[in-house]
Amino acid sequence: MTHRSVEIPVIARVEGEGALHLKVEDDRIEDLRLEIYEPPRFFESFLRGRHFTEVPDIVARICGICPVAYQMSSIHGFEELFEVEVPEGTRELRRLLYLGEWIESHTLHIFLLAAPDFLGFHDAIEMAASEPELVKKALAIKRLGNDMMEAIGGREIHPVSPRVGGFSKAPTARELGGFAGRLEDALAELPGVAEFAAGLPLPVLPREVEMVGLVHPNEYGINEGGMGTTAGRTFPVAAFEETTHEEHVEHSNALHSVMTDTGLPYFVGPLARYNLNEAHLTPVARKAAEILGLAVGQNDPFYSLAARAVELAYSIEDALRLLRDYEPPDPPFVDVVPRAGRATWATEAPRGTLYHRYDVAEDGTILEAKIVPPTAQNLRRIEEDLRGFIPGVLDRPDEELARLCEMVIRNYDPCISCATHFLRLDIQRG
Amino acid sequence: MTRPRVAVFKMASCDGCQLQLIDAEEALLDLAGAIEIANFAEASSNMQPGPYDVALVEGSISAPEQIEQLEKIREESGLLITIGACATSGGIQALRNGGDLDEAIRRVYPHPEFVKSLETSTPVADHVKVDLELTGCPIDRGELLNAISQLLQGSVPRLATTPVCIECKRRGYTCVLVTRDEPCLGPVTRTGCGAICPAFARGCYGCFGPSESPNTEALSGAFLAHGLSPAQARDRFRFITGSAPGFAKEAERLDKEAMAT
Numbered sequence: 001m002t003h004r005s006v007e008i009p010v011i012a013r014v015e016g017e018g019a020l021h022l023k024v025e026d027d028r029i030e031d032l033r034l035e036i037y038e039p040p041r042f043f044e045s046f047l048r049g050r051h052f053t054e055v056p057d058i059v060a061r062i063c064g065i066c067p068v069a070y071q072m073s074s075i076h077g078f079e080e081l082f083e084v085e086v087p088e089g090t091r092e093l094r095r096l097l098y099l100g101e102w103i104e105s106h107t108l109h110i111f112l113l114a115a116p117d118f119l120g121f122h123d124a125i126e127m128a129a130s131e132p133e134l135v136k137k138a139l140a141i142k143r144l145g146n147d148m149m150e151a152i153g154g155r156e157i158h159p160v161s162p163r164v165g166g167f168s169k170a171p172t173a174r175e176l177g178g179f180a181g182r183l184e185d186a187l188a189e190l191p192g193v194a195e196f197a198a199g200l201p202l203p204v205l206p207r208e209v210e211m212v213g214l215v216h217p218n219e220y221g222i223n224e225g226g227m228g229t230t231a232g233r234t235f236p237v238a239a240f241e242e243t244t245h246e247e248h249v250e251h252s253n254a255l256h257s258v259m260t261d262t263g264l265p266y267f268v269g270p271l272a273r274y275n276l277n278e279a280h281l282t283p284v285a286r287k288a289a290e291i292l293g294l295a296v297g298q299n300d301p302f303y304s305l306a307a308r309a310v311e312l313a314y315s316i317e318d319a320l321r322l323l324r325d326y327e328p329p330d331p332p333f334v335d336v337v338p339r340a341g342r343a344t345w346a347t348e349a350p351r352g353t354l355y356h357r358y359d360v361a362e363d364g365t366i367l368e369a370k371i372v373p374p375t376a377q378n379l380r381r382i383e384e385d386l387r388g389f390i391p392g393v394l395d396r397p398d399e400e401l402a403r404l405c406e407m408v409i410r411n412y413d414p415c416i417s418c419a420t421h422f423l424r425l426d427i428q429r430g
Numbered sequence: 431m432t433r434p435r436v437a438v439f440k441m442a443s444c445d446g447c448q449l450q451l452i453d454a455e456e457a458l459l460d461l462a463g464a465i466e467i468a469n470f471a472e473a474s475s476n477m478q479p480g481p482y483d484v485a486l487v488e489g490s491i492s493a494p495e496q497i498e499q500l501e502k503i504r505e506e507s508g509l510l511i512t513i514g515a516c517a518t519s520g521g522i523q524a525l526r527n528g529g530d531l532d533e534a535i536r537r538v539y540p541h542p543e544f545v546k547s548l549e550t551s552t553p554v555a556d557h558v559k560v561d562l563e564l565t566g567c568p569i570d571r572g573e574l575l576n577a578i579s580q581l582l583q584g585s586v587p588r589l590a591t592t593p594v595c596i597e598c599k600r601r602g603y604t605c606v607l608v609t610r611d612e613p614c615l616g617p618v619t620r621t622g623c624g625a626i627c628p629a630f631a632r633g634c635y636g637c638f639g640p641s642e643s644p645n646t647e648a649l650s651g652a653f654l655a656h657g658l659s660p661a662q663a664r665d666r667f668r669f670i671t672g673s674a675p676g677f678a679k680e681a682e683r684l685d686k687e688a689m690a691t
């Protein structure tokens with residue numbers, strides 16, 4: 001009997017900190033533990049007793065990479081509960097801000113976090129030494145996303161202007177005017193980005209899986225809509241907690257998301273969104289999908305990177321559309337009168353569906369909070385992917401096996417900081 | 431000449447402060463020519479063991495194993511710089527301090543017995559010697575790059591200690607406290623952000639922590655005069671950097687006032 005043990009003590013190029021422990025006996029996985037040792041930060045606990053107006057600033061701090069997602073899920077939820085009507089311009093400005101976050105985050109993942117794996121570099125800094133033009137172009141697109149967030153939100157990490165009811169201040173059309181040219185320039189690079197991504201030697205791992213995401217009748221689901229799945233079911237966001245279920249695994253303190261009725265894990269993120277929203281894609285995004293060989297029905301999780309590139313093109317095109325006839329919402333925010341009840345909402349963070357629920361007292365004080373981040377929903381799938389993937393690569397030396405396992409994990413662009421604000425994961429089976 | 435070895439470490443945090451370094455983009459590439467990035471897990475899979483010339487530490491100390499990890503970092507590093515509100519004051523997660531930890535754990539975990547957490551979320555300087563603290567939620571990118579380059583030149587970085595209020599006047603922003611009744615922490619918060627909140631027509635909420643000798647009591651008086659209850663005024667201070675001593679003390683005082691009324 002041969003024993004083999006592979007340890008990845010710190011998974012690199014992901015947001016937050018995790019480890020993978022793998023034990024193999026003969027050709028069988030004896031033990032596989034995706035350990036998230038990042039400590040919990042108890043947001044759901046200390047949100048209680050705070051006023052709803054403070055929530056967008058608080059929940060932004062769950063994640064430095066996707067603060068807009070956290071702000072938006074909370075703001076929309078409160079506005080629905082309090083029956084607040086915002087002007088169309090507010091809706092558009094929110095989408096524009098959110099697209100800035102998608103552009104930033106997707107570019108970061110494709111070029112700085114994922115690409116070094118395939119090109120044999122430790123990081124983008126090494127990559128920049130031998131591929132300076134590529135890295136320079138990527139950084140320019142990333143900066144564009146950041147600059148959009150800064151112009152609308154005041155800063156790209158933990159924006160300050162979004163509030164329940166609108167924005168504390170909305171940029172003028174002139175202040176956003178300079179972005180049209182930069183977005184056009186970025187868009188011109190996108191077929192090249194798709195060709196670059198198409199050239200990366202991705203592993204193949206097709207499998208049956210239900211993918212879940214936000215769907216909207218008129219647009220690619222980001223800020224608002226109902227839930228849809230690739231198995232053809234639809235349900236309102238208010239039914240999220242009944243339709244999905246956080247399962248407690250034996251010998252583990254992990255909560256794993258599964259569909260309540262089938263008991264099977266699902267996954268959220270760019271590939272899910274692509275499969276559910278393809279009909280709303282724009283011309284360059286479609287072209288990118290074609291270059292990448294991505295078509296509706298694709299269930300190989302390794303196509304997530306392709307879907308991210310397609311969404312990057314879409315984000316730029318949709319931002320251009322929104323900018324074309326942008327007029328600042330006037331007034332920038334409307335008055336909000338709280339009332340007692342339950343607020344539920346989901347938006348699409350760059351890495352997938354982010355669900356929030358708040359129980360609110362009459363004076364606007366938070367009584368209970370529940371947050372289900374995308375990475376927590378994907379953890380079970382990541383583990384299943386590892387179990388499916390590892391047997392095919394057991395002939396590789398330890399170092400390469402470890403690197404391949406990291407690729408499987410990184411493919412979901414996991415945000416461990418988000419996932420662990422409420423859970424701590426220690427998978428032990430065998 | 432060997433390049434100084436710089437490492438980036440993370441405790442309990444949102445990753446936002448180290449993201450400021452990644453978001454420096456081309457400046458980071460330039461910096462990478464002057465230093466050796468020896469350990470930066472979020473950006474690179476090349477993780478070298480110590481010793482390091484400079485360690486940047488993000489995040490607060492909120493789990494037992496982090497104390498050991500931190501002591502090892504301190505031992506292996508010439509200079510230890512803390513970055514951000516979590517590392518310098520305990521962060522927003524310090525809002526749970528003083529509460530019932532078991533209750534907090536029970537509220538989010540079905541099996542509380544598995545969760546290892548300290549009673550409190552505390553700043554790095556409560557546990558080891560810190561050579562320089564950069565506050566902010568997130569830190570300011572310019573301040574970070576400046577501090578690193580000054581350290582590389584062998585000088586001690588000088589950080590602004592004046593309040594946001596002064597910055598606002600310098601930039602000619604309309605006072606949101608006076609004109610909009612916005613409870614603004616600008617008079618008592620260290621500048622560094624560029625007075626973003628007043629620029630966006632809202633009150634400062636204290637991301638950079640207390641300025642030098644802040645007159646918090648006078649500001650509370652103004653909040654109360656603007657119609658805030660003592661509890662509402664308390665929550666202005668008990669927020670992003672609520673455990674920083676300058677703000678914690680005022681929050682406690684207002685809490686007593688709130689209890690009395």
